[in-house]
Amino acid sequence: MESHMGESKETRANDPSFSSLSLCMGSSAADKFSDEPITPIGGFFLQPQMEQIIHCTMGFKNPIDIAAIKSHLKTFLLLSHPRFSSLMVRGPRGLKQWHRTSHVDLDRHIIVVPNTITTASNLDHEAAVNAYLADLSTSSGLSADKPLWEFHLLMAHNCGVFRIHHALGDGTSLMSLFSASFRGAEEEEKLPDLGSAGKKRNRVNGEKGWWVLLIGFVGMVWFTLIFAVEFALRCLWDCDRKTEISGGDGVELWPRKLATARFKLQDMKLVKKAVPNATINDVLVGVVSAGLSRYLDHRTPNGLPEGLRITGMVMVNLREQHRLQEQSDLMKSNSGLSWGNKFGTFLVPIYYKKSSGTEPLEYLRRAKVIMDRKKQSLEALFSYKIGCFLMTYLGAEIAIWLLYRIVCNTSFAISNILGPQEEIAVGGNPVTYLRVNTSSVPQALTMHMVSYAERADMQISVAKDIIPDPEFLAKCFEEALLDMKEAPH
Numbered sequence: 001m002e003s004h005m006g007e008s009k010e011t012r013a014n015d016p017s018f019s020s021l022s023l024c025m026g027s028s029a030a031d032k033f034s035d036e037p038i039t040p041i042g043g044f045f046l047q048p049q050m051e052q053i054i055h056c057t058m059g060f061k062n063p064i065d066i067a068a069i070k071s072h073l074k075t076f077l078l079l080s081h082p083r084f085s086s087l088m089v090r091g092p093r094g095l096k097q098w099h100r101t102s103h104v105d106l107d108r109h110i111i112v113v114p115n116t117i118t119t120a121s122n123l124d125h126e127a128a129v130n131a132y133l134a135d136l137s138t139s140s141g142l143s144a145d146k147p148l149w150e151f152h153l154l155m156a157h158n159c160g161v162f163r164i165h166h167a168l169g170d171g172t173s174l175m176s177l178f179s180a181s182f183r184g185a186e187e188e189e190k191l192p193d194l195g196s197a198g199k200k201r202n203r204v205n206g207e208k209g210w211w212v213l214l215i216g217f218v219g220m221v222w223f224t225l226i227f228a229v230e231f232a233l234r235c236l237w238d239c240d241r242k243t244e245i246s247g248g249d250g251v252e253l254w255p256r257k258l259a260t261a262r263f264k265l266q267d268m269k270l271v272k273k274a275v276p277n278a279t280i281n282d283v284l285v286g287v288v289s290a291g292l293s294r295y296l297d298h299r300t301p302n303g304l305p306e307g308l309r310i311t312g313m314v315m316v317n318l319r320e321q322h323r324l325q326e327q328s329d330l331m332k333s334n335s336g337l338s339w340g341n342k343f344g345t346f347l348v349p350i351y352y353k354k355s356s357g358t359e360p361l362e363y364l365r366r367a368k369v370i371m372d373r374k375k376q377s378l379e380a381l382f383s384y385k386i387g388c389f390l391m392t393y394l395g396a397e398i399a400i401w402l403l404y405r406i407v408c409n410t411s412f413a414i415s416n417i418l419g420p421q422e423e424i425a426v427g428g429n430p431v432t433y434l435r436v437n438t439s440s441v442p443q444a445l446t447m448h449m450v451s452y453a454e455r456a457d458m459q460i461s462v463a464k465d466i467i468p469d470p471e472f473l474a475k476c477f478e479e480a481l482l483d484m485k486e487a488p489h
Contacts, residue, residue: 035089035091035097036082036086036097036100037091037095037098038088038095038096038097038098038167039341040387040388040391040392041341041387041391042166042167042168042340042341043391044391044396044399044403045165045166045341046088046165046167047400049400049404050403050404050441051166051439052165052166052438052439052441053136053163053165054162054164054165054171054436054438055136055137055161055163055436055437056162056164056436057129057160057161057433057434057436057459058160058161058433058434059129059157059159059432059433060158060159060426060429060430061158061429061430061431061432062158062430064153064155064158065427065428065429066112066153068427068429069151069160069427069429070106070110071427072428073110074106076181079104081177081339082098083098083168083169083339083340084147084149085100085101085104085147086098086099086101086147087144087147088144088148101147104146104147105146109146109150109151110150110151110153111150111151111152111153112155113132113152113153113155115156125157125159128154128156129154129159129161130257130259130260131257131258132152132154133161133437133459134257134258134461135256136161136163136439137256137258137437137439137440137461138252138253138255138256138440141165142163142165148164148165148167148168149164149165149168150163160426166341167341169339169340169341170317170340170341170342170343171315171317171343171417171448172317172319172342172343172417172418173339173340175418175419175420175450178420178424179419179420179424182425182431216376219376220376220377223373223376223379224377224378224379224382226377227346227347227374227379227382228379228382230347231347234311234405234409234410235402235405235406235409239408239409239410240309240310240409240410240411241308241309243296243300243304243308243310244295244296244299244300244466245292245295245310245411245412245444245445245466245467246411246466247441247442247444247463248442248444249404249408249442250442251440251441251466252439254440254463255463255464256440256461256462256464257462257463257464257468257470258459258460258461259462259470259474260458260459261457261460261473261474261475261477261478262455262456262458262478263287263449263456263457263458263478264455264456265280265451266454267482268283268284268481271283271361271364271484272364274361274364274484274487274489275361275365275368278368279371281416282364282368282371283364283481284416285314285350285367286363286364286365286366286368286480286484287363287477287480288312288350288412288477289351289353289363289366289367290363290476290480291473291476291477292310292476293352293353293354293355293358293363294355294476294479295472295476296352297354297355298476304352306352306353306354307352307353308351308352309349309350309352310349310350310351310352310411310412311347311348311350311409311411312348312349312350312410312413312414313346313347313348313406313407313410313413313414314345314346314347314348314374314413314414314415315343315414316343316344316345316346317342317343318342318380318384319342343380344379344380344382344383344384345380345383346374346379346380346383347410348370348374348414349370350367351366359487360480360483360484360486360487361484361487363480363484364484387403390402407441407442408442408443410443411443411445412444412446413446414446414447415448415449416449416451417436417448417449417451418451419434419450419451419452420434420452420453421451421453421454422453423453431452433452433457434450434452434457435448435457435459436450436459437459438461440461440463444462444463444466444467445460445462446460447459447460448461458474458477460473460474
């Protein structure tokens with residue numbers, strides 16, 4: 001595995017390839033395409049301290065046919081998208097920008113991982129794939145002398161791992177592109193259904209008066225101010241009490257371990273009906289709250305005070321949600337669904353409760369109250385705009401310092417990505433599961449859930465010296481959902 005991961009994160013900080021690549025480009029390619037400056041958020045993910053690579057893992061039903069995959073990728077919508085056929089170079093004034101190339105050499109992007117690398121430890125398929133992903137999480141970045149993506153094929157496990165630099169786009173952009181590029185397994189000419197996001201706009205009908213609008217506006221301003229102040233305090237000194245899941249400065253360099261929590265999407269839909277107007281995201285936060293309480297009970301029996309606050313960072317898509325046939329607008333820079341990184345974050349508190357004495361659905365009810373307040377505020381949009389402002393006007397150094405402080409002062413991060421709700425295929429090979437994780441961060445615990453074909457898999461990435469048993473933590477989450485399902489409604 002060292003052949004793919006020989007560099008450390010520190011090595012990338014002094015990588016001269018960004019500054020020299022523009023001199024190596026052929027004049028014909030340079031004349032054919034105009035360079036495009038990188039966005040502030042894209043530039044943020046290129047900073048060595050917070051460099052992020054997305055790992056999208058696909059399990060295949062049949063043995064991998066490398067020739068079929070290459071043939072598919074040659075006509076892949078991904079290759080026609082500017083971000084996936086552009087190099088990151090430095091312009092005349094030293095600013096990083098995208099430089100479109102006239103040719104993408106697939107042989108340099110498809111990495112065939114020999115069986116001996118992933119089978120040497122005698123792990124089962126899932127554990128072996130997760131071990132490989134854990135190593136990638138703290139490994140070197142992507143080579144800057146080619147477009148910033150790779151596709152690793154783990155032949156022994158019928159599995160492929162897309163490594164895509166976060167500067168290219170966020171999870172919503174990438175999932176939309178994958179869905180448009182990989183046709184449904186049952187019908188090659190049919191686009192897979194990306195599903196409905198379930199995000200509803202609050203609408204005031206004619207029966208409600210001006211006072212409803214006024215109350216809503218006052219609530220929005222009030223919660224936005226409160227959460228903005230909390231966000232600022234987290235940047236400076238406010239932090240969670242140390243627990244068995246706490247990370248901190250430098251933890252992003254520690255060895256990682258991954259485990260997978262598997263949920264049935266139908267179970268989550270059933271549970272959300274138990275609380276009026278609850279959403280899948282409410283259920284997810286409730287499951288995380290219940291699961292972490294159960295895990296901490298196991299690690300430190302009677303060691304934590306009841307009601308202890310544990311704060312997490314939640315990633316929020318800021319685009320309007322649409323179905324797949326409208327996702328092509330993500331390719332257009334002037335669209336409201338613009339391609340790239342358009343997401344914000346908000347801080348979500350959960351509270352430790354002794355699992356033996358708490359009714360399962362109480363976690364969901366509390367999660368809904370918290371999430372309703374967050375959705376009523378502009379906290380997520382505020383975080384996005386502040387990030388853009390800092391990167392543009394105050395520079396990357398200050399922006400990175402502030403976000404790094406927030407990450408160090410919180411205990412976990414979580415995201416939920418809507419994936420295709422029908423089975424997709426790559427090179428005619430049906431995809432059996434779809435999972436996502438990212439490079440490591442100072443938090444000791446990060447969770448990324450993707451829904452796909454009536455299932456929802458959550459990748460749990462931990463610093464293994466802090467959380468040595470992520471498989472047990474995954475089981476805590478799975479049992480928390482089942483307890484909510486079986487609880488009296």
